[in-house]
Amino acid sequence: MPELAQNRPAAGLRADPRVLARERRRERALAFGVYAFLIIVSLPLVAGYGWLVLNSFSTELVHGVWPEGFTLRHWRFLWEPPSDYYPDLWRTTWNTLWLAIGMTVTMVAVATPTAYALSRMKFRGRSLFLALTLILHAFPGITLLIATYYVLRTLGLLNSIPGVFLVKAALMLPLGVWVMKGFYDAISWDVEMSALVDGASRIQTWYKVMLPQVMPGVASISIFSFIYGWSEYIYVITFIQDKNAWTLSSYINSIVGDYRFLDYGLLSATALFYIAPVLLFFFFTQKYLMRVTIGGTKGGS
């Protein structure tokens, strides 16, 4: 079969083991380079967390890096307060959770219907409203600190968790509304009209047809709100002095600012205690967050 033999070199070029091996080596070198770069860049972050872990379980860090002697002494705060100055840890943790959940519920409850209206309804001032929310989002929240303090004092919401999450949610809502609006925008009008013709009222259409389709959006703003609420610092220490209403960030803040001396072991242990739930939460929910980039219309009709 002379014709076939003639064709062979061209086809063989691709399957040549030496060429393949060279190709594979080059790919491997490239991957190695990429990984090396990423590892070096993320090293300081890992080192930070590593330091926290080592510090919280060892009696001493020689030269601040080498751990010596395993101890659980720093974790005693879990069952007894470090001093009379500190409130009960579990009460503080509960406050932190309450703040995170309150923040999440407020965000979802307000952003979901607001975004629907902005996406689907025509009304006077709609575009102005959209522009204003963006401006509000661009506004640094810290500049409002004193004004909001007065507002909360007038409303009797100082030293209360709802006071904090209302302010925090108000400043985060523009983002939530815009994210949700994106999800609603991706649903075709036909689907909504179809539900109306099928006999649904406007409200039924919203919660039976629209809402299930924007659930990835609801998930993502919930996750963001929860994490922001859990880790809120500046509003908590500004608006809450009452120790009964402290959150974990005020707790850690007071360890850092302790008048006697700075206990690094205790600081590390409480910090880990503070981070762990968020890390776990993020670990279990991140797959919902990933959908945000894909958009809200998987397999739409």
Add this chain to the structure above:
Amino acid sequence: MARIRLEGLTKAFGPVVAVNDVNLSIEDGELLALLGPSGCGKSTILLMLAGIYRPTRGDIYFDDQRVNDVPPKGRGVGLVFQSYALYPHMTVFDNIAFPLRLRRAKREEIERRVREVARTAQIEELLARKPSQLSGGQQQRVALCRALVKEPELLLLDEPLSNLDARLRIETRTEIKRLQRELGITTILVTHDQIEALTMADRIAVMRSGVIEQLSKPQELYERPANLFVASFIGDPPMNLVRMEFRNDGGMPRLETAGLTIQLPPSARPQLERAEGREVVLGVRPEDLRFRTEPAPGLPVAQVFMLEPLGRDTLVDMRAGQQSIRALVPGSSEAKIGDTVYLQLEVEKLHVFDGVTGVRLDLGAGEQPALRVEAKGGA
């Protein structure tokens, strides 16, 4: 089932008038097609019938009840969208059951009716799937089932076939027509595809710029287009249209343009009198145009410019004077590119329109079908 009547129906979006003073009545059990190019207002009429849009002016009657202010849920309308608009988070069963659940039908009744309609549309085995797992044709059937399951008074179909491939389109066309006949549902079909309208509809309303240009049976639409727009819109390949002048000096009625003169029989004169001294447009469908290759004195001359074989037919592009004319001839034509041919015209197959208004002018040929036009190649 219902009789539908539109009276002076108008819809304006700001300054744009999408539907302008439309009067129309649709008989019980009839399938009417709204046919027109995109943006002609046909979908707007559909959405007004469904209750999504509120008319700016005019009234909509279902039987003799005015429904302008009745919300969509109270109208008993089934609507199939071009995009199918299935609910992506529900299974096929739940999609079809949705209208029944909203009516709080009993569980057993829902089960029975969904299965029944799914069987009719042959999608029973798909009931547990999600819309994203279906092909376009299957999604289309689900949408149709969802519209039919509530036993609507009026079925509205918005371009139901245009997202299907060619073969499936022919099948579905037949299927929808069969279902519609069997169930006897008054149906309005919106389409821009004349084949869809001609094959499925009992009557067709051709629309342009928010106005109905002609309302008639499919065959009549093809044979007697009421004006230039309908003439050029219906038919594929489109009708040949040639601007000519009507002359009648010396008792010889004829149509003239540079390079082409068409002699009319003297009897044609009275019917054309309205066009006296005015420009007219002569229309001949490509399939009605015949020619011969042997010289025939008195017939208009043309040159074959291009041949387009279409399988069953061949489309012949010709030049007569400065006019470009197309003829559709069966199978393998004897004509070759560059040939000189002689056009044969039959008076019954000629369409003449007013050059200014575009309105059809009667040649009166119906009364003298035996008369043939004597046509002459001019200088």
